[in-house]
Amino acid sequence: MAAQIIDGIAFANQTKQDVAARAAALKAAGKPVHLTAILVGGDHGAELYAERQGDGCRALGIDYTLLKFPVSISQRELKNEIRRLNKDVGVTGIMMHLPLPDHLDTARLQYEIDVVKDVEGVNPANIGYVVYKHTLIAPCTALAAVELVKSTGVQLRGAEVVVVGASVIVGKPVALLLIEQEATVTLCHIATRDLMAHTRRADVVVVAVGKAGLITGDHLKEGAVVVDVGINRITLPDGTRKTVGDVDFESAKEKASWLTPVPGGVGPVTVAMLLRNSVRSAELLK
Amino acid sequence: MAAQIIDGIAFANQTKQDVAARAAALKAAGKPVHLTAILVGGDHGAELYAERQGDGCRALGIDYTLLKFPVSISQRELKNEIRRLNKDVGVTGIMMHLPLPDHLDTARLQYEIDVVKDVEGVNPANIGYVVYKHTLIAPCTALAAVELVKSTGVQLRGAEVVVVGASVIVGKPVALLLIEQEATVTLCHIATRDLMAHTRRADVVVVAVGKAGLITGDHLKEGAVVVDVGINRITLPDGTRKTVGDVDFESAKEKASWLTPVPGGVGPVTVAMLLRNSVRSAELLK
Structure with missing residues (x-):
């Protein structure tokens, strides 16, 4: 017996169509999807990757902002940036490109991301909600x-x-x-x-x-x-x-x-x- | 072969001795352990249980306060009480006796409890931290x-x-x-x-x-x-x-x-x- 191949590309395309329709509906309702990505001290490759991600979002009607911070940013400064994004009603999603520089505590920063805006589902609370059969993201x-x-x-x-x-x-x-x-x-x-x-x-x-x-x-x-x-x-x-x-x-x-x-x-x-x-x-x- | 019996009572007693020593050290350092328990609309049995828990704490040098709220308390009111306890530097631990009345959303209230003060380890973030091999409580x-x-x-x-x-x-x-x-x-x-x-x-x-x-x-x-x-x-x-x-x-x-x-x-x-x-x-x- 030869296995049937699970076509990830087709599945992804189907998902993207669904995403585009939902994003359009949100925009029509005056609530556009706006993902903000954080990149700390990224090299050229990381920046290019993030920019491409932005193109992918915009193609589906999702606004995308890339916030670049210097490698010297402190834990407190980055935490405050995240808290500002949490409060910003114009930002509907937050993600943080990894790895972060060694002096930053990734887990603590992920915990700062608002559970609903945490589009990567990395806040420990979102993992906990999966355990609770109450999955948010x-x-x-x-x-x-x-x-x-x-x-x-x-x-x-x-x-x-x-x-x-x-x-x-x-x-x-x-x-x-x-x-x-x-x-x-x-x-x-x-x-x-x-x-x-x-x-x-x-x-x-x-x-x-x-x-x-x-x-x-x-x-x-x-x-x-x-x-x-x-x-x-x-x-x-x-x-x-x-x-x-x-x-x-x-x-x-x-x-x-x-x-x-x-x-x-x-x-x-x-x-x-x-x-x-x-x-x-x-x-x-x- | 007859199994050896795992003696839970002996293990518990040993743990309690350790707890008493650590609680005494904290008290000596001017940082007494203070557990605050929330009981909403409890019947006589629930109150009795909570009072006994208080006796158990005090016997080991842990301060215990039982806050009783009427069954009519709203989600917002109870959330605000938890937030107040989160901020109160004199309160080191918070627990909520269950079940809560049906009109209250238990999961959302557990999520409000400060992750460090969450002595029952029920905040989804604490469950998530276990997944992250970063267990707090x-x-x-x-x-x-x-x-x-x-x-x-x-x-x-x-x-x-x-x-x-x-x-x-x-x-x-x-x-x-x-x-x-x-x-x-x-x-x-x-x-x-x-x-x-x-x-x-x-x-x-x-x-x-x-x-x-x-x-x-x-x-x-x-x-x-x-x-x-x-x-x-x-x-x-x-x-x-x-x-x-x-x-x-x-x-x-x-x-x-x-x-x-x-x-x-x-x-x-x-x-x-x-x-x-x-x-x-x-x-x-x-």
Whole structure:
């Protein structure tokens, strides 16, 4: 059996259409979506990335402001900037490009972002609301992985789900979001004794480790739904470079029923989820 | 093999001694621990319970104030009371007796409690901080269950842990706290297809469902560590009433290496964890 490929690009495009319609409705109601991004001491690459993000927003009718701060900005100054944005009724969403310089405490600054304006879902309170089954804004990558699982139509209630990788941004929120769907979830990680024993019994496997080829067809149950969050740059024997996921695509597609490609799977949907969260924030504020 | 019994009362007493010493040190430094509890429209039983809690605090050198509000108090009024307590430098801890009357939004009010003064660890941000491996104040019952697991000396890194029950207050935070210890954690619940398959492979089982006799010796691997959070009142054939856990004690103790009794297991430790959290809040504020 050859797996059906989960088309992240198509899913993202569909989401963007929906986002554009909702953004237009908000604008018509006099409440335009306005995302403000914070960039501290970014290099040229980071600035370029942020500018492109701005283009992506504007294309869907989302206003975008990039606030650039010098690398010397203090914790207090940046905190006050965030508090000012929290109060600014013209700003509906706030995001902070990472990494921040070492002298800044990322977690404390994320905690300062208003829970509703927190379009990346990184404020600990937003993670807590996911635990409370009261999700306001969930982290974008986790949300993307879960949306792609759902897009296959797999029955999640009672399903055996194995999440590989226990990161704060992906693994743990994915686990929590799938528990919310009443799946039985096992969270595996570097210290797991027998990873294969877990993945082999799973109806759904989500992998977010950052290790090329970690999960092969041998790790999978026949018919599993597999979502690959990993993005790894590898060098092939002939010296060319290639982007691959954590799942060995060729062997996995012989066992899985559904499988995301890398690139073209979770990546584009993550971008779309930031846009969707941005509209959601504005709707919640309305 | 007969399990060793995990003595919750002894653990609680030891914790209380530690709490008393830390509370005395804070008092000597001019920063006494002062827990303020909120009770809305409580009946006589609830008041009695709260007063007893106050006695327990004072016995360890923790000041305790019980604020009673009429059942008619509005969301805004109670929110303002919490905000006032947040700002009051003489108040080091805040807790809210539940349930609140139906017209009040419990989750939103818990979110108002200052994260450091939140001695019950119920503010979503505190749950989020647990996910972030940055725990400030964890929920008391979950903390009690995890402390009792740790008290057995079981190696948690890489251990197979099964948590039965996915409640917000116990199951999910227990799972998160044990992931923080690098255990491989599976969270089972009412929709789990084959509970026994999971519990039988577990080195550690934590049960928090509220169903007497749910887990028997048959569910356990030889030598498992078993912590029973359930508290159920049952009626025996002869009409007498008895308090039991979710684990069938007699059969489980033939398989487990360590087992908590009910009563005398997690219950007293939960009370002790509230006291320990109260001292921790005051120390964090210092």
